[in-house]
Amino acid sequence: MPLDPNQTTIEPQTIDTHTIEQHRVRSARRDDLSALLRLENQFSTDRLNRRNFLYLLQRAHAEVFVVDGPQGLLAGDAVVLYRQGVSAARLYSLVVAPESTRLGIGRTLLAATETAAHARNKSGMVLEVREDNLGALALYQRVGYRIVRRIPNYYQDGAAGLRLTKSFDAPVARPVARPVAR
Numbered sequence: 001m002p003l004d005p006n007q008t009t010i011e012p013q014t015i016d017t018h019t020i021e022q023h024r025v026r027s028a029r030r031d032d033l034s035a036l037l038r039l040e041n042q043f044s045t046d047r048l049n050r051r052n053f054l055y056l057l058q059r060a061h062a063e064v065f066v067v068d069g070p071q072g073l074l075a076g077d078a079v080v081l082y083r084q085g086v087s088a089a090r091l092y093s094l095v096v097a098p099e100s101t102r103l104g105i106g107r108t109l110l111a112a113t114e115t116a117a118h119a120r121n122k123s124g125m126v127l128e129v130r131e132d133n134l135g136a137l138a139l140y141q142r143v144g145y146r147i148v149r150r151i152p153n154y155y156q157d158g159a160a161g162l163r164l165t166k167s168f169d170a171p172v173a174r175p176v177a178r179p180v181a182r
């Protein structure tokens, strides 16, 4: 992804998804950087680095959401991108700490990104996932994402990607998460 040196600070928000899962999602802050990198470093492929996060945390066209874990660690994060003139938002990254999987955190973070995108008048969400990432695929399909395209050699190691989309207009697609002011 090209990095833009122009930086616009965004106001932190809280998205309270407590009503659908027992996990509270909040916007990431600059002081979450170390915990974000620590979380990201637990994954071997397609990791976001310090420079990526610094850029994303300060851009008006990106939002980073987190779920807090124990002892100042993060249990998961999700990054959503908005491009001017593009009707759909893009889920850029979604990770949950290995010890915190299958607790509903991924689904809650995903719902938070959809709520945020919906609030920005985006019509839906688009994302790419490795074809062999069956866990993530199961999650996305379970909450209404549909495969629209297979992209050969999409990843650095030559793995194919699948593009999935979800329209917020479909009844099933309405995010349930409820944004609240902090």
Ligand SMILES: CC(C)(COP(=O)(O)OP(=O)(O)OC[C@H]1O[C@@H](n2cnc3c(N)ncnc32)[C@H](O)[C@@H]1OP(=O)(O)O)[C@@H](O)C(=O)NCCC(=O)NCCS
Pocket (backbone or CB within 6 Å): 043, 093, 094, 095, 096, 097, 100, 101, 102, 103, 104, 105, 106, 107, 108, 128, 129, 130, 133, 134, 135, 136, 138, 139, 140, 142
């Ligand atoms: C994929 C990932 C984000 C899922 O997060 P999670 O918090 O474990 O997901 P949830 O607990 O919210 O799962 C919700 C549902 O998705 C499906 N699901 C999630 N992980 C699954 C897996 N490994 N295998 C099969 N189904 C899975 C299930 O239907 C699950 O519901 P259930 O637990 O009641 O059966 C997490 O495993 C992860 O971070 N993986 C590594 C990074 C990654 O692949 N990110 C996605 C890149 S596009």
